[in-house]
Amino acid sequence: MPIYEYICKDCGKEFEALQKFSEKPLRKCVHCSGKAERKISASAFHLKGSGWYKTDYASKSAPKESKKESDSPKPDCSSCPSC
Numbered sequence: 001m002p003i004y005e006y007i008c009k010d011c012g013k014e015f016e017a018l019q020k021f022s023e024k025p026l027r028k029c030v031h032c033s034g035k036a037e038r039k040i041s042a043s044a045f046h047l048k049g050s051g052w053y054k055t056d057y058a059s060k061s062a063p064k065e066s067k068k069e070s071d072s073p074k075p076d077c078s079s080c081p082s083c
């Protein structure tokens with residue numbers, strides 16, 4: 001569930017709200033019940049952060065694939081004259 005950042009036009013305070021994608025954005029400030037606007041750039045930052053985590057996880061599993069590649073030269077060796 002993404003965290004949306006809001007800023008209040010009335011009191012100027014910023015606050016975060018945990019909402020589903022299907023949920024409508026908050027319009028009232030939690031501090032003064034004034035007009036609040038959602039900061040869209042904040043949610044984009046959170047999506048970018050999850051993307052970095054995925055690439056980091058993929059790099060950890062990479063060494064297993066490199067081992068498989070090191071085993072592949074064996075069929076080629078059987079065809080060489082020295083064997």
Ligand SMILES: [Zn+2]
Nearest residue numbers: 008011029032
């Ligand atoms: Zn406010």
